[in-house]
Amino acid sequence: MTNLETLGKVIETDILVIGGGPAGLWAANRAANLGQKVLIVDKGPAEWGGEAYMSGGGVTAIIADEYIDKFVEQIVYYYDGLCDQELIEGILKQSRTRLEDMQRLGYEFHTNPDGTLKGIPQRGLSHITCYIGKPFGEGGKKLVGVLLKEAKRLGVKHLGRTLITELLKTDGKVVGAVGFNSINGIFYIFKAGATVLATGLGGWKTSYGKNTATGEGICMAMRAGAKIKNYEFMKVWNVPRLFSWEGQTWLLPLGARFVNALGEPFMDKYSPVLGANTDPHYIVRAMAVEARKGKGPFYLDCSPMKPEDRELMQPKGGWMKINYEKLKKMGTDFFEQKLEWMPQANEPLGGIIADIKGKTAVPGLFGAGTVRNIETGLYIGGWHLGTTAVTGHIAGESAAEYVKSEKELPIEYEQVKSLKSRLYAPLGKPGISYKEVLTEVQNTFFPYDVMILKNKTSLERAIKKIEKIKDELLPQMSAADPHYLLKLEETKGTTIISEMFLRASLMRTESRAGHFREDYPDRDDRNWLKWIIISQKNGDLDLRTEPLPMERYKIQPTCYYMVNFSFPIYV
Numbered sequence: 015m016t017n018l019e020t021l022g023k024v025i026e027t028d029i030l031v032i033g034g035g036p037a038g039l040w041a042a043n044r045a046a047n048l049g050q051k052v053l054i055v056d057k058g059p060a061e062w063g064g065e066a067y068m069s070g071g072g073v074t075a076i077i078a079d080e081y082i083d084k085f086v087e088q089i090v091y092y093y094d095g096l097c098d099q100e101l102i103e104g105i106l107k108q109s110r111t112r113l114e115d116m117q118r119l120g121y122e123f124h125t126n127p128d129g130t131l132k133g134i135p136q137r138g139l140s141h142i143t144c145y146i147g148k149p150f151g152e153g154g155k156k157l158v159g160v161l162l163k164e165a166k167r168l169g170v171k172h173l174g175r176t177l178i179t180e181l182l183k184t185d186g187k188v189v190g191a192v193g194f195n196s197i198n199g200i201f202y203i204f205k206a207g208a209t210v211l212a213t214g215l216g217g218w219k220t221s222y223g224k225n226t227a228t229g230e231g232i233c234m235a236m237r238a239g240a241k242i243k244n245y246e247f248m249k250v251w252n253v254p255r256l257f258s259w260e261g262q263t264w265l266l267p268l269g270a271r272f273v274n275a276l277g278e279p280f281m282d283k284y285s286p287v288l289g290a291n292t293d294p295h296y297i298v299r300a301m302a303v304e305a306r307k308g309k310g311p312f313y314l315d316c317s318p319m320k321p322e323d324r325e326l327m328q329p330k331g332g333w334m335k336i337n338y339e340k341l342k343k344m345g346t347d348f349f350e351q352k353l354e355w356m357p358q359a360n361e362p363l364g365g366i367i368a369d370i371k372g373k374t375a376v377p378g379l380f381g382a383g384t385v386r387n388i389e390t391g392l393y394i395g396g397w398h399l400g401t402t403a404v405t406g407h408i409a410g411e412s413a414a415e416y417v418k419s420e421k422e423l424p425i426e427y428e429q430v431k432s433l434k435s436r437l438y439a440p441l442g443k444p445g446i447s448y449k450e451v452l453t454e455v456q457n458t459f460f461p462y463d464v465m466i467l468k469n470k471t472s473l474e475r476a477i478k479k480i481e482k483i484k485d486e487l488l489p490q491m492s493a494a495d496p497h498y499l500l501k502l503e504e505t506k507g508t509t510i511i512s513e514m515f516l517r518a519s520l521m522r523t524e525s526r527a528g529h530f531r532e533d534y535p536d537r538d539d540r541n542w543l544k545w546i547i548i549s550q551k552n553g554d555l556d557l558r559t560e561p562l563p564m565e566r567y568k569i570q571p572t573c574y575y576m577v578n579f580s581f582p583i584y585v
C-alpha cells in the first residue's frame with residue numbers, strides 16, 4: 015500500500031459505490047444495513063442525489079402482486095416483444111416492498127379520497143401505473159432527502175466532486191477504482207472489496223437535467239470487460255423550447271395533447287387508436303414527419319384537461335414552481351396557453367448487462383439503476399425511480415455477500431501508475447477545448463435522420479464523422495485545470511456512447527419500439543428477436559447479436575404496441 019500512496023490518496027472501503035443518485039443511495043443503504051463499510055463517490059456535490067434531485071418523483075411499481083403477470087404481459091407488448099421477461103418480473107416482485115420502504119422512510123404519495131395511492135396509467139396501458147410523489151414539482155428532492163437521511167443514519171460515507179475514471183482489476187476481478195477531484199486535482203485510489211456502478215445513463219448535455227449523465231461510467235465498465243445491451247434504443251424526449259418542465263408522462267394521460275403549427279392534434283392521424291395519450295417516442299417520430307411536411311413547430315395544449323387535473327399538475331415546489339411563477343410574471347400561463355415544445359436527445363436506454371442479482375460479467379462489479387440495462391426501446395413514466403430502488407437495493411445486497419465470500423486482493427502499482435499518467439497528460443498542454451469537440455459530437459448526433467427517422471445513409475455518414483472525432487479531435491483535447499479535465503473525460507464518454515448508438519442502430523435492420531429505420535420500417539421477428547451486445551475488443555467496439563431465450567419465457571409475443579402507429583416512408 016505504501017507504494018500506492020506515492021501516487022495519490024488511498025482510501026479503503028468494503029464497498030465502493032460509484033454515483034450517488036437514487037440507485038447508488040439504495041445500494042449503499044442496503045450494504046450498510048448488512049454491516050458493510052460503504053463509500054459513495056460522486057463527481058457532483060457530495061450529497062446531491064443525482065438526477066433524481068431534479069425529478070418529478072413519480073414511481074412506477076406494482077402494488078398488488080396479482081398484477082405482476084399482467085404488467086409483464088403489457089410491457090412485452092409495449093416493447094414489441096424485445097423484453098427481458100425474467101428480469102422485469104424479478105424487479106416487479108420487489109417493487110411494492112421498495113415503494114413501502116419509501117413510505118416508511120417518510121416519502122409521501124398523492125392519494126385518492128379513499129386513501130389508496132393515486133396512480134396514473136402510462137402510455138394507454140391499464141396495468142402500468144405511476145404513483146406521484148408529494149409535493150408535485152419537488153417529489154424527487156423529497157425522495158433523495160429521505161434516502162440521504164437514511165444513509166446518514168447507517169453511517170454511509172460520501173466523497174463529492176470526484177470523477178472516477180477507471181476501474182482497477184487484479185486477477186480478472188474488480189478491486190476498486192481511480193479518479194480525481196475536479197476542484198483541486200488530487201488523485202484518488204479506492205481499494206474496495208466490491209464495487210457498485212451506479213453512474214446513470216449516458217447523455218449529450220441537453221437541457222433536461224442532463225449535465226452529469228455523459229456515459230463515462232458505461233465506458234469504463236466496458237473497458238473492464240462488462241457487456242452492453244440495447245444501445246440502439248434512445249430516449250428521445252419532448253421538452254419546452256424556452257424553459258424546463260417535467261410531467262408529460264402525466265399531462266398526456268390527463269388529457270393534454272401536442273398540436274402542430276396548424277393547430278391539428280396530429281397524433282390522431284398517426285395513431286387513431288391511442289391519439290395523444292401515448293409514448294413520447296412515437297410523438298417525436300410524428301413530429302419529425304410533420305416537420306418534414308412544413309407543419310412545425312409544435313405546441314403542448316393543456317386545454318382539454320379537467321380543472322382538478324390541472325390543479326394536480328400545477329407545481330407546488332422546487333424548480334418547476336419557480337419556472338411556473340416566472341412564466342406567469344411574463345404573462346404566460348402554462349395551462350392556458352399553447353407553448354412550443356420540441357424533441358430532444360435525452361439519454362440512451364441501453365446499459366451494462368447485469369443479472370437479477372446485479373452481477374455483471376466482471377467479478378467484483380455490480381450494476382445498479384439506469385447504468386444497467388433494464389428497458390428496451392421505450393420509457394414508462396416513473397419507471398426509473400421504481401427500478402433504481404429495486405436494482406440498487408439488490409446490488410447493495412449482492413455486493414455485501416460478495417465481500418464476505420471473497421479474499422482481499424492487492425492493487426497493482428504499475429496499473430495505477432500508468433492510468434494516472436494517461437489521465438493527467440492533457441492537463442496544461444496546448445490543444446483544443448472539450449466544448450469544441452462536444453459541439454461536433456452534438457452536431458453529428460442531433461439531426462432528426464440520425465436520432466429519430468434513421469436510415470443507412472444517415473447513420474453511416476454519422477459514424478464516419480464520429481470516427482473522425484475519435485481519431486483526430488479526442489487526442490488533441492487539452493484541459494487548463496482539473497475542472498476542464500472532468501469535462502474532457504465526459505466528452506470522451508459522450509463520443510463513445512454516440513458511436514455505440516450509431517453502430518447498433520445501423521446493425522438492427524428492422525423497426526421496433528423506439529428504434530425506427532425508414533429503410534426497414536417493419537418489424538422482423540424471424541431475424542431480429544435478438545439483443546445487440548456490445549463489448550470492447552482490442553480497443554474497438556465489438557457488436558454481436560444474441561437471440562432472446564424465448565423457450566424460457568412465459569409470454570410468446572403475439573401483439574405489438576407499434577401496430578397502433580403508421581408513418582409515411584420517404585426513403
Ligand SMILES: Cc1cc2nc3c(=O)[nH]c(=O)nc-3n(C[C@H](O)[C@H](O)[C@H](O)COP(=O)(O)OP(=O)(O)OC[C@H]3O[C@@H](n4cnc5c(N)ncnc54)[C@H](O)[C@@H]3O)c2cc1C
Pocket residue numbers: 032033034035036037038055056057058063064065066067068069070071072073074154176177178179212213214215222223224226227230231260382383384385395396397398399400402
Ligand atoms: C427533470 C427530470 C425529471 C424526472 N422525473 C422522473 C420521475 O418523475 N420519475 C422517474 O422515475 N424518473 C424521473 N427522472 C429520471 C430519474 O431521475 C433518473 O433516471 C434517475 O435519477 C436515475 O438514477 P441513477 O441513480 O441510475 O442515476 P443518476 O440519478 O443519474 O445518478 C448517477 C450519479 O452518478 C454520478 N456519476 C456519473 N458518472 C460518474 C463518474 N464517472 N464518477 C463519479 N460519479 C459519477 C452523477 O454525478 C450522478 O450523481 C427524471 C429526470 C429528470 C432529469
